[in-house]
Amino acid sequence: MNVAALGVFADALRFVVDERSLILDKTAEHLELSGAAMAVALLAALPLGVFLGHLHRGSFLAVNVANIGRALPSLAVIAAGISVLGIGFANVVLALVILAVPPILTNAYVAVDGVEADVVEAARGMGMTRLQILRRVELPLALPLLFAGIRTATVFVVATATIAAVAGGGGLGDIIVNQSVYGLDGVVGAAVCVSVLALGADALLGLLQRSLTPDAVRAEAGVLEPDVVTGVTRL
């Protein structure tokens, strides 16, 4: 890396400090977009994935949703969403939801479906009802993989919300795609902010995952599991 490049990063940090009200505004917009998309995606995909996994039905759906989810170019999804539905908060959110659903759905399915049959059998033998088995046996054991999917989707959505700006969606991407207005300092500064936001959201979810994981499960080695869609283990 050369000296000029380092200078750019120093200038970018100065931009973030000097223009903090702009950065804060755009960050708030960014979080609003990503938060809304994640909320809708979670509400839609998590119960469905858990339910299908519990019934051990629909592996075909889960596998294909994962494959298609990987293949969907986020730029094309957002561009298509906006040109077909029109510009608007809801439309950008909808495009982001489409991108967030595959990792959440597939991982939830694989997580619950993969809970050992013997364990479920034992729980049934103890006289647990289906709901109790789901809540007290399957979900705790499925937690690592379940969270792997949610974390992948979150990083993906926070990162991709940037692209929404290309289509006038707002957020930190507004700065990134408007180099003529904000200069290279602004572009690099905003890009750093997006990265920090994505890493921060991932870290927060990691903490949440840790606090939700029962001690007994945590004691076993495989608390960190790679996400099924990308194969990535989040630290």
Next chain:
Amino acid sequence: MTSAGPVIPNFGEGSDCVTENRLFCTDWARDNWGGVLQPALVQHVELTAIAVGVGALIALGVALLTHRYPLLERPFGAFSAIVYTIPSLALFQLLVPVTGLTVTTVEVALVGYTLLILYRNALEGLRAAPPDVLEAARGMGLTPRQTLLRIQLPLALPAVIAGLRVAVVSTIALATVAALVIPQGLGYPIFLALREYFKTEIIAAGGLAVALALAADGLLVVVQRALVPWARTRRTA
């Protein structure tokens, strides 16, 4: 934005379908296949092939290194995980001050994204050889190099190809964003079409990217079946 009247989109000369910007105009797609879509598709394939090729070489090299020196595993794992978390659009922009508006910028970013997936799978693959098998290889008098080439690498193939499938498909999807830096690949027509929200071009280029990804995935499945016949019989069991 100085025009006083309503903005009338100009989608160029074309059929009613094009001037009215309907959902998808097959005539536009046919007329612009040779001029717009096909070159973009070819560039897209090139961008992806270089990124995955370079990524695979680096990942396999580092995986061999970490397999030999396990101490290196955590640092490299953490590094590739952090790179993976950087948003694609941001990473492309972050590299521009270093490498400029060039293909290099795009390839560095795309390679960075493939590293994590390919590296983890390669390492997992290298570890797939059971200790008994390695013991037997040593007992047969194979040198470490022979063990690597004849035992470990073939046994690593299923995991490596699984990694390649994920890497190829996600790189094809990601490479559309490259158009922000260079006017190449299927993302470029999408960026151009976004100026006027020209639906046909967006859907055609986006659809091509998805089709390319699914086709590449299918191709790798065929390659996997040819190279790793034993995995198929085991899976159906």
